[in-house]
Amino acid sequence: MPAATLHVVATPIGNLGDLSPRGQQVLREVAAICAEDTRRSGQLLSHFGISTPLVALHEHNEQQMAERLVGRLLGGESLALVSDAGTPLVSDPGYRLVRAARAAGVKVSPVPGPSALIAALSVAGLPSDRFAFEGFLPAKASARRERLAALAGEPRTLVFYESSHRIEESLADLRQAFGEERPAVLARELTKLFETVLDGTLAELHRRVQDDADQRKGEFVLVVQGVGEDADAKLAEGRRVHAILARQLPPSAAARLAAEITGAPRKALYGGGPED
Structure with a gap:
């Protein structure tokens, strides 16, 4: 050597x-x-x-x-x-x-x-020709939501690492930032005895984790499809702009202005978090 x-x-x-x-x-x-x-x-x-x-x-x-x-x-x-x-x-x-x-x-x-990153991408079945690795999201809710708002319009597939302590909260914030129907894959305990790979929408994955305590244990890689064109892109941009405006304006006013600026539907921007 x-x-x-x-x-x-x-x-x-x-x-x-x-x-x-x-x-x-x-x-x-x-x-x-x-x-x-x-x-x-x-x-x-x-x-x-x-x-x-x-x-x-x-x-x-x-x-x-x-x-x-x-x-x-x-x-x-x-x-x-x-x-x-x-x-x-x-x-x-x-x-x-x-x-x-x-x-x-x-x-x-x-x-x-x-590499957990590459292993998860290889089994996700989501576009992998272009992707962005974001590592761990911030532990504090406010910082995490701000980061996700900035990523809502990202066209590349996104990959996150997450811990068992925050996976449920992070999925809830992802639903709010990216929308209920965004396709995603949750890979847990890759190459280990209790390995699971779940796919579905962000809303479906969030409910699976809420309903099954076993799915809140271990180490996680979350792969989220990038924003699509037209309606999806408008909605993602609307959510990003709304998150910025809502720091200074009442939620309804922030939603109205964000809708005017981006063309996203106002009802999708105003009305609270994910439905369970």
Whole structure:
């Protein structure tokens, strides 16, 4: 293996059989593995009989650790970077180390593999030729709704990560921002024992999650079809404009003005949240 290489290694998102033979070889042969959670990564290494030392690298220490790790790379040691699960840097720490290594002239090499984002897209059956990854939505309701209002007119398929604590609330906000009938797919616990992939409208998915406690457990990837043309586009733009106007105006006045500006039906903009 060439010296002074930072290997960015994808690890399983559930099924341990998804760690590639090349990934296992790299993790065995590097001088150390930079891991977001050393305890969790240690369990993965133990499963494969890999005893390479682990170095903690997470969002709270990455800035400070990057210089030290680049020093090791410049000294001729190869290192690996892994996240808790999946492909590093996809909604995970690591970009500061990668950027510092590249700036120092160190080779950075990907070892591809599992990614919840790509896994969900591959089974969603929604347009995937153009998509936008939005990661986790804001935890606070007001910020989440503001973000969704800004995305309501996005024509590309949208992909979100969500936790079990907020999946029900996020689906409710998506219904309000994007409309009841927007097609979507909810992928839960991908590659794990209780994997489920549900499709339907946002309203249907929200009701499924409300009615089934099991569908509120685990890790989620939500794939939402982009806005269509004509009526859908007008409605999405109307919702976006209404959300902005409603910060300063009464809801009825905001709906009336948004309808005049965008051509969206006023009743669809004014009248509250999703019907259950």
